Amino acid sequence: MQRFVIRQLIRLAAGLLGAVLIAAAIAASGEPAARDLPGFLTAFLNHLIQFGRLNLGISLVSGTPVAQELARYLPQTLALVAMGAGVALVAGVPFGLLLALGPTRRIAAPLIQIITATPVFVSGLALAFVAVHVLHWPVSVNAPVATPYQSWQIAALPILTVGLAGAAAVQLVLRRSAALSSEAPFRTGLKRMGLGLIEIETFYVLPHVAAGLAAGAREIVLALVSATVVAEWVFHSAGAADLFVKSVALADWNMAAILLFVFAAITFVVDFLGQTIAHALAPGGRP
Amino acid sequence: MNGPLLELSDLTVTRGGTTVLDRLSLRLETGECAILLGEEGSGREALVRVLGGFPDKADSISGTIKFAANQARPAAKRLKAPIRIAYLPSPLTNPLSPHASALKQLVRIVARKLGAPFGSAREELRLALERFPTAVTLELLDTKPDRLDPVTLAIALMAAVTAQTPDLVLADHPFADLGPAAVKLLMTLLRAEHTRLGFGLIYATGGLQAAARLGGRVLVLRAGRVVEEGDATRLMGEHAHAYTKTLFKALPRLNRDAPKPRTAHRGQPLLQVHGLSFVPNTSMRDGLTFELRRSASLALVGEAGSGRRAMLRALLGFDKAPSGKVLFDAVDLYRLSEAMASRIRRRIAFVTGEDDCLDPRMTIHDTVEEPLRAHLDLSRDLIAGYRDEALKRVGLASHDGKRTVASLSMFDKRRLQVARAFVGAPLLVVVDEPLKGLDAFAQTIMREVLVDFRATQESAFLVMTSDLTVAQALADEAMVFQDGKIVERGSIAHLVRTPQHDATKALIEAVSFSDLSPESSSNL
Amino acid sequence: MRTREVSLASLIVRGLGWLGLGLLALAVLLSDFLAHAPAGAAIAGAELSPPSQAHPFGTDIIGRDVFSETLHGLAATGVKAVAAAAIAIVLGGLFGAVAARLPRPLALLVRGFWGVLAAVPPLLLAILLIGLFGGGFAIVAAGLATAPLGFVRSFDAVDVRSRHAEYAHATGIPGMILLKRDLTYDFHNVFGSVVARALAAATIVISTASFLGFGAPTRDLGLMIAASKISFFSAWWTAAFPALALILLILCARLAAGLDEGERA
Structure with a gap:
């Protein structure tokens, strides 16, 4: 266990280091001096040193320090990702288990294909359409309007959009992991030696499947972050993901680089946690 | 409890249109031992499934089953058996x-x-x-x-x-592939427990060791029917059915005759080993020194984990040994560049008990042709000719050459390995537990194929096995291993007749079936 | 028995997927004939008219026929996605084949770099690359962004450190022959599904990026849907039909790729 965690920590550190390097390269590419290679390298080193001093630079668009902007926009986005993850787990886990273990598997597979084939922005717009025409909710699609008492209704749609995208990823990871353990020889072995099916599933298969889910956390978080970008754009909520899109569009490379680093860091940290949990649940179950 | 523990009558099992068990009837007395001897697909597995109460969904079952003094009931019903049944897997x-x-x-x-x-x-x-x-x-x-x-x-x-x-133990080929010495120990334990607890024992197996060791009643299954039934000793002696005869011929026995004076190998030395110590962190005083001449043969005999594999890797130059020298064809392997070593290795072939050593994606033809195409510049026709000859030799000529390795049975894959080895006319063939996982019948054929290979090709053989009978069939000399050390060496004929070390004696003991003479088996 | 049934079902599904892709490709090829109007042609006075005989998919806010526009958009998206998928496969495949054969430290370095890229969602990566190099770079960006997504891994499965490769090495079979094996057997077997998977991923990334305003100026499905954001609450047809076309394209590609890993069993 200890060795495993240390190895994962090294991977985490290496990943974060790589992300810092890439962020510095992106920030440097925005400098006017970075037209040629020596200029780029100087700018790159400069940014690295600045990052080392925890100086994240200044947003080229708003003129405020990047750190300040992060503090303003990031919490909202993180909350959106976290709540989306909650929805994804609540919706995706039972769904995935039902599809993976139940006899509905083959019938439901094409349906799942259709749902997962829908790009997030399309499903977001579809949700908005349903909310307006069926539920008569206020939706901030065209202009940021928010009456305080309806604010939760406005917040619900992006969360739902992110959550659905996450749920698709969750059920995929879950089904893959369940398919892996459904062929495990110990199922037959234990059953023949006299254990009940439910007993085998609860004590020996479920931890394995859960470990598979934890090990696939990276994929789920990638889907969530990706969906967050789209959801914030579609529903006009001014968060960090929206800020990223705008920064890139306006060539604010300082901002974009740091945001990219933050998103990569989220993935690495979640991956680390997921791998560790997976190892604790079913050591040696996965490479 | 008196009377039969178990009575099966007219048990028929079909799976998707094929009959796997055909009106089988079986009666087992309390405390009796019955050995179900049959290859894979003989109906052995289906019978175990029905008796254990865990049939497959694809099985359709008819016939009745009766436990102890209970009423006979349809075997298809998934009811809890009124007696305690325990399942012993491998x-x-x-x-x-x-x-x-x-x-x-x-x-x-x-x-x-x-x-x-x-x-x-x-x-x-x-x-x-x-x-x-x-x-x-x-x-x-x-x-x-x-x-x-x-x-x-x-x-x-x-x-x-x-x-x-338990009242009844279902042993589902529990000791297959564990090595003769281990099987002997486990069999002794099982026999003792059987005697002590008096449970009924149904021992399903594809190998003959069980029949030979456990004694008792043997039912020979083939294509869903019992083709022969009787005492183990009787079946081994004057067996009637041709199938049983072939099966029992497969029971490997040591040849204890005096060694025939063979023409001594005066060929060029092929593999020379000087002072090799191959297990890291063990100080062998002198290291290992031996010589294998062209078309000679040597067996490395020992239980699994006795250091044979480490030695092989050192011998072939994959892991550099801590000390010592290996000359292959008078060239020092450790001093060669990778490219040169690879040229030398072309003359080595492997036949192993591990089936992942063939690329599962390749076709039969490609598998056999690859060494020829890789090393020699031959015309297509010539390659096809060599390929077909090699496939014919191992009995795979009738298979469709476009089938992939992955779709072959274990036995076919094993023979394909031999064909691939054969086609390259190797100087050295490394044979590593060639019979692992095979059923009795397949073992016989595999053994014959290898013996034939050795007789017709002038290749030297390096055999690694835990089974002395395999060593004897394929090699003349042997080194006996224990815990990474060589404890005894010499010609196998001599080793068998006058073993010195305990490890050698144990190996001989493990494949001796002297306790199967009529007197000793009658008291089982 | 069961495995045969499953493989038969998956064969049918994959066949359907390829059939769908073929039909879509045909529609794209014939888009200039099938469409009522050339791309971008607006009909004055017919703004936002609902689906009718003349305009089966209705018209949009400046009076363009949605049916024709959808066909043109599909053509634009399809062509871009195919190009991006090709780039993704070539890059991913090349990388996988090379990385598996590099000496260990170098391979670790390359893998690490790739790993960092793979930690950012492909969409963000594509947006960033388009932002850095301009809209004309969109196809390459989408290809680069989707390459780490798994095409690398499917070629990686061709592991030179596998057991049979080790044995081949032990009998002096040179590395080139092993590479040839990989190319003949794996390419042959996985190629179809890799292409289809890359196509699905590239389509999603390309259309989402252009929905967010990052893309070449050609009007593709993503851009059409983005433009109809203003009108679709009152005139659903302006967004629904392009969206359906997009979903159909992705769905066909995914079906052609075979069911997901979990289903393939």
Whole structure:
């Protein structure tokens, strides 16, 4: 266990280091001096040193320090990702288990294909359409309007959009992991030696499947972050993901680089946690 | 309990249109032992499934089953058997979950079967283990099953079975591929428990070791029918059915005749080893020195894990040995560049008991042709000619050459390995447990194929095995290994007649069936 | 028995997927004939008219026929996605084949770099690359962004450190022959599904990026849907039909790729 965690920590550190390097390269590419290679390298080193001093630079668009902007926009986005993850787990886990273990598997597979084939922005717009025409909710699609008492209704749609995208990823990871353990020889072995099916599933298969889910956390978080970008754009909520899109569009490379680093860091940290949990649940179950 | 423990009548099992068991009737007395001898697909597995009460969904079953004094009932009904049935699987089929402690799983099984709390189940298991004259303890088992060696796991599984004090034990080829010495030990344990607890024993197997060791009634299954039934000794002596005859011919026996004066190999030295120490961190005083001449043969005999594999890797220059020198064809392997070593290795072929050594994606034809195409500049026709000859030799000529390796049976893959080895006319053939996992009939053929290979090609043979009969069939000289050291060496004929070291004696003992003479088996 | 049934079902599904892709490709090829109007042609006075005989998919806010526009958009998206998928496969495949054969430290370095890229969602990566190099770079960006997504891994499965490769090495079979094996057997077997998977991923990334305003100026499905954001609450047809076309394209590609890993069993 200890060795495993240390190895994962090294991977985490290496990943974060790589992300810092890439962020510095992106920030440097925005400098006017970075037209040629020596200029780029100087700018790159400069940014690295600045990052080392925890100086994240200044947003080229708003003129405020990047750190300040992060503090303003990031919490909202993180909350959106976290709540989306909650929805994804609540919706995706039972769904995935039902599809993976139940006899509905083959019938439901094409349906799942259709749902997962829908790009997030399309499903977001579809949700908005349903909310307006069926539920008569206020939706901030065209202009940021928010009456305080309806604010939760406005917040619900992006969360739902992110959550659905996450749920698709969750059920995929879950089904893959369940398919892996459904062929495990110990199922037959234990059953023949006299254990009940439910007993085998609860004590020996479920931890394995859960470990598979934890090990696939990276994929789920990638889907969530990706969906967050789209959801914030579609529903006009001014968060960090929206800020990223705008920064890139306006060539604010300082901002974009740091945001990219933050998103990569989220993935690495979640991956680390997921791998560790997976190892604790079913050591040696996965490479 | 008096009378029969179990009575099957007219049991028929079909799967998707094919009959796997054909109106089989079987009667087992209380405390009797019956051996179901049959290859894969003979109906052996289906019979075990029906008896154990865990039929497949694809099985359609007719016929009746009757336990002890109960009413006969349709075998298709999934009812709880009125007697206690315990299932003994092979440790090599990975019957336990690799993610949990073996001990906890076994305790859970015993508790379920006895309907007892975990505490007392654990105690039963401990008592069962203590009855065995082995060093396996509860504490040792409290780890993941894949950290235990198969023999330990087999002992643990057996303890879990006897801890249930069953009425009937279903042994599903439990000791296949564990090496002769281990099988002998496990058989002795099983026999002792059988005598002590008086359970009925149904032992399904594809190998002949069980029939030879356990004694008792043997039912030879083929294509869903019992083709022969009788005492083990009778079947081995004056057997009537041709199929049984071929089966029993496969029972390997040591040849204890005086060595025939063979023409001594005066060929060029092929493999010369000087002062090689191949196991890291062990100080061998002198290291290993030997010589294998062209078209000569040498067997490295020892139980699995005795250091044979490390030695082989050192011999072929994959791992550089800490000290010593290996000359292949008078060239020092350790001084060669990778490219040169690779040229030398072209003249080496492998035949192993591991089937993943063939690329599962390739076709039969490609597998055999590849060495020719890789090393020689031959015309297509010539290659096809060599290929077909090699395939014919191993009996695969009738297979469609476009089938992939992945779609072949284990036996076919094994023969394909031989064909691939054969086609390159190698100087040295490394044979590593060639019979592992094969059924009795397949073993016989595989043995013949290899013997034929050796007789027709002028290749030197390096044989690694834990079975002295294999060594004897394929080699003249042997080195006996124990714990990474060579304890005895010499010509096999001499070793068999006058073994010096205990390890050698144990190896001989493991493949001797002298206790099968009529007098000793009658008291079973 | 069961495995045969499953494989038969998956064969049918994959066949359907390829059939769908073929039909879509045909529609794209014939888009100039099938469409009522050339791309971008607006009909004055017919703004936002609902689906009718003349305009089966209705018209949009400046009076363009949605049916024709959808066909043109599909053509634009399809062509871009195919190009991006090709880039993704070539890059991913090349990388996988090379990385598996590099000496260990170098391979670790390359893998690490790739791993960092793979930690950012492909969409963000594509947006960033388009932002850095301009809209004309959109196809390459989408290809680069989707390459780490798994095409690398499917070629990686061709592991030179596998057991049979080790044995081949032990009998002096040179590495080139092993590479040839990989190319003949794996390419042959996985190529179809890799292409289809890359196509699905590239389509999603390309259309989402252009929905967010990052893309070449050609009007593709993503851009059409983005433009109809203003009108679709009152005139659903302006967004629904392009969206359906997009979903159909992705769905066909995914079906052609075979069911997901979990289903393939």
